[in-house]
Amino acid sequence: MSLFNSILTSFIIVATFWGLALFQGKIAHAIQPQKIIQEVQKEVKEPSIVNLTKAVKPESIDITGIRQQVELADIQLLWQKFNNSTKLHKHLKYQPKKVYVLYQKISKDYQQAEVTIGYDINEMTQFNKHYSIDISHNSVLLPENKYDKTQLSDAWEKINHQKIKEYVLEVHALNQQGETTTTQVFVSYQ
Amino acid sequence: MDFLTGIFSPDEIWGIEVWMNDWFFVLAIGFFIVECLRYAVKKEFTKNFLGDSIANFATLGLFIIILAIVGAAYAGVFLYIYDNFRVTELPLTGWTILCCIVLADLAYYWEHRFLHMNGFGWATHTVHHSSPHFNISVAYRHGPMDWFFPLFFHLPLAILGFHPFIIFLAEIIVQLFQTLLHTETVKKLPRPIETLFNTPSHHRVHHGTNKQYLDKNYAGIFIIWDKMFGTFAEEKEPVSYGVHPQLNSVNPLKVFFSGYAKLTSRLWHAPNWGYRWNLLTKSPTWAWQQEQNLKSSIK
Numbered sequence A: 001m002s003l004f005n006s007i008l009t010s011f012i013i014v015a016t017f018w019g020l021a022l023f024q025g026k027i028a029h030a031i032q033p034q035k036i037i038q039e040v041q042k043e044v045k046e047p048s049i050v051n052l053t054k055a056v057k058p059e060s061i062d063i064t065g066i067r068q069q070v071e072l073a074d075i076q077l078l079w080q081k082f083n084n085s086t087k088l089h090k091h092l093k094y095q096p097k098k099v100y101v102l103y104q105k106i107s108k109d110y111q112q113a114e115v116t117i118g119y120d121i122n123e124m125t126q127f128n129k130h131y132s133i134d135i136s137h138n139s140v141l142l143p144e145n146k147y148d149k150t151q152l153s154d155a156w157e158k159i160n161h162q163k164i165k166e167y168v169l170e171v172h173a174l175n176q177q178g179e180t181t182t183t184q185v186f187v188s189y190q
Numbered sequence B: 001m002d003f004l005t006g007i008f009s010p011d012e013i014w015g016i017e018v019w020m021n022d023w024f025f026v027l028a029i030g031f032f033i034v035e036c037l038r039y040a041v042k043k044e045f046t047k048n049f050l051g052d053s054i055a056n057f058a059t060l061g062l063f064i065i066i067l068a069i070v071g072a073a074y075a076g077v078f079l080y081i082y083d084n085f086r087v088t089e090l091p092l093t094g095w096t097i098l099c100c101i102v103l104a105d106l107a108y109y110w111e112h113r114f115l116h117m118n119g120f121g122w123a124t125h126t127v128h129h130s131s132p133h134f135n136i137s138v139a140y141r142h143g144p145m146d147w148f149f150p151l152f153f154h155l156p157l158a159i160l161g162f163h164p165f166i167i168f169l170a171e172i173i174v175q176l177f178q179t180l181l182h183t184e185t186v187k188k189l190p191r192p193i194e195t196l197f198n199t200p201s202h203h204r205v206h207h208g209t210n211k212q213y214l215d216k217n218y219a220g221i222f223i224i225w226d227k228m229f230g231t232f233a234e235e236k237e238p239v240s241y242g243v244h245p246q247l248n249s250v251n252p253l254k255v256f257f258s259g260y261a262k263l264t265s266r267l268w269h270a271p272n273w274g275y276r277w278n279l280l281t282k283s284p285t286w287a288w289q290q291e292q293n294l295k296s297s298i299k
Ligand SMILES: [Zn+2]
Pocket: B112, B116, B125, B129, B206
């Protein structure tokens, strides 16, 4: 091969492997759905009506991560703990698509809550504990969009204080680098 | 699949690099002792071999001193380019590492070919080639500017979005893979390996001064680059190692600076500026042939 052709070929090889690295998430997902289908089929074979309905229409999300009673002003500390949890991140199947922040047992003055930060268990290869979130009758506080911190905390003011709150749920969609692209906030009353 | 898709932290990757470099050195020393025993049995353990091996490790020591001085700047350039000029950001996964190893190996091929193709690059790379022996210690025989040229060939990877630590890891893997190729103890490996990978046999050819072996087999890990780009030669006749002209010294300082000393003297004695230009931009084989022609015309 001439020098010119060799260099040209090299650029094509670079583009190819760069592309492979760039679209690894999509490639992993392309492999993944088959697995899920197989799992669903397995579930269907078992004569369990509960499993069947679950597979058809998800009414709950199962997340795994860390849970702690915190002062809401110190939530950053829990995020740090979550981000440094190598044990959790090691068991991710791929770059996670969403991170969930669940606020429960919210105190009347909104100073404290039991907070869970975690990933959907479907994105994990392995997990210890998981928490189920009933999403069948929650209402949207903030529709999916890009928000800053103050916008997010302002959303809490839209909560109906007359009703008893079961949870507030933040769903952050993540890009390939794990940065939040958009957020949704839901509230669920008892 | 866990390794491919699990996410690493930059610290973890850095840890892997340090760990690999250190333990590989221990492994290489073990292998070198085996080689020494083999030469002793074959009664080829000569004074020159011993002196040459000591010089090899001495150049490694000198090289490490230089690295300690420029290492941070080297890493800094990568981080700066990555932070300011990357066009994408690739996640720190095993999959990314595998892609980066292939590309770093291709970058290494071109860098290595570049070092052989002009007097400027050859001045540092000649150190690695000037030993008349071929054993593991030669793998650690470095020239003073061996850290400099990889920069330009690997920097584009940072622009493409590979994290610098992943690039360094890939560079180290390409380097370590070659370390164990510097041996005469392994003749030929099974056919599929010889077809795909760089092997001791292929790399002996690279170190040869035999005419048909000159400027061949630049590969790091994958020999397919040479086969694709037409720089491959199969090991057939026994290889005679070294450079044209032979260095004939085991003095570590002479060995370490020989390339620059030679280049300076050639530039000094050059008949004209065109010749000087050619000394810098043409293959060192060209310079050697000119000198041979001159010698025979004087006779
Ligand atoms: Zn070389």
